[in-house]
Amino acid sequence: MKITALLVLKCDPETPEPVILANVSDLSQFGKFSFYRSNFEEFIVFIARTVARRTPPGQRQSVKHEEYKVHAYNINGLCAVGFMDDHYPVRSAFSLLNQVLDVYQKDYGDTWRFENSSQPWPYLKEASDKFRDPAEADKLLKIQRELDETKIILHKTIDGVLARGEKLDSLVEKSSELSLASKMFYKQAKKTNSCCTLL
């Protein structure tokens, strides 16, 4: 049960790319050292932006990508994105994202609408540690809004989130925020995962 990353983004219809307001990642799976750590971090940011941009306000989405599930929840332009593993219950993930958005609003009010860069936000790290056990996230269900009528869409692949004709491969290739090294890392990861398929 893992929370690999939690991010808060500003999804403004004015700005083309969502702005990352806060970002925490747990890369302990890579050990103290890894050749691929920085590539992976770049990718988290890239995927988070890609998914957040395509999550309209009032919507929740879950996307399966490689061995992760990416969950996004947009409330009025403030979007929380979580990268969890396949084992972490989707339901609990959204409880957590809901909580993250609530606390962010409490801490920052509406000032985030004018924010254009990422700031350290201690609660995010706390949340990432505390809610590693989904049972903790489930406790939140009792105090969260009962009427959460926000629509949820579950996608089996990230191409499902993209517009018709768009493919992740080409977005990666065209991206100016991904280094050459990360683009190569993406291709290698795809190849490694293609030898075993889930039925």
Added chain:
Amino acid sequence: MKQGPCSEEDCFSLLKQFEHILESDPLIDEVGFIHPSQFIMLDEEASSSNVYQNEVQPNNGTSRKFWNKDHKLGISTDILVQLCKYAKHVFLLALDEYKCHGNISCSPCTPESEVMKHSQAVLLLSSDFGTAWNARKLILSKKDQLSAFTEELRLSGLILSNSPKSESTWSHRRWIIKMISQRFSTPQEIITKESELVESIGERSKMNYRAWYHRCWLVSYMEIEQVIQELNKSKRWAGLHVADSSCFHYRRRLMLKILESLYVKGGNAYDKSEARKNWKEELDWNKELVERYVGREALWLHRRFLSLNWIMYFACNDSDVSPEPGESIIINEEIAIFIDNEIQLLESSMTVPDTKFEDFQAQALHAAVYMLWLTKKMPELWRMLEEKLGTEKVKCVMSTIALERPSLLHHLVNV
């Protein structure tokens, strides 16, 4: 970034560099292929107090091709293909030399050591090169020190750090273990370490069937005490990876070994009651997980195995004789109670409070399929199902399956 073929001289010097690094740092535990642009960044990241640099400094104008600090080795991707081709070529020449002339040589480098040196280089670049693995097997089979084999385990571990799904590498490890067990004894420690290695590789490399297959293979080398230890040690990991069918498959392999030991030896009463306790624990734990983590097929698949064997081997009237497959199972009171509880579990799993996350629907489906599968193994179950649930509910169960998995329904219902 320089592209284009490198000259024979360049390749020769690159290979020499590569092999020199490997020789001078026997503690390297991780290899990676890195983009040339990452060298500077890696330098910055690495411990600043460690000033150790790759001894062979590149000439002015040539960019660095190898990165080696803190026992990690990175190889620049822009030389990979040429280096690999050249290393293969050199290896094949050395192998020829070894096969033709044996291990006689006037120079300090024996053909044997050349073959080992070059095959190591090749395999780090291309782990599935069978000829190289076989050459190493040929040479190793003539060795009589355990250290040669444990060193080989280290090398294959290093290769796995970059190619965790390489079948040839895993297969070679099995060959090494077989050789060790034939020539020396099989220290339990080696098997334990192998098992831990698979778990750590399984943690960072998902859907790694080959790693888990390897772990299952190890079970045949385990004594019962170790089997039980493994079950206990790996339980926590399994509980945190409920979507991973491989880890539960491994548990089934372990439990099967326990079952087998009961009947092969004609197990005494104590053994059987211990096994019975373990089985019951596993069943209860599985139920907790199933109720806690809704809609996980791996958990329900695990339950099939647990339930059927519980009924056939443990809940049956005490006998030291295992029931014949196909033989009708007499439903005694204990079995009846067990089945009752399973039907209750099915009933509660069939309620779908909401359809937002697909988890409750998945749970209903998996529970239904589970029950249907049991009835196929135990036709007597049908009657109990109808009695307890009533025709309407049974129809509901069947239609759930028909909706999502019509071919499965067809397969399970028809004899």
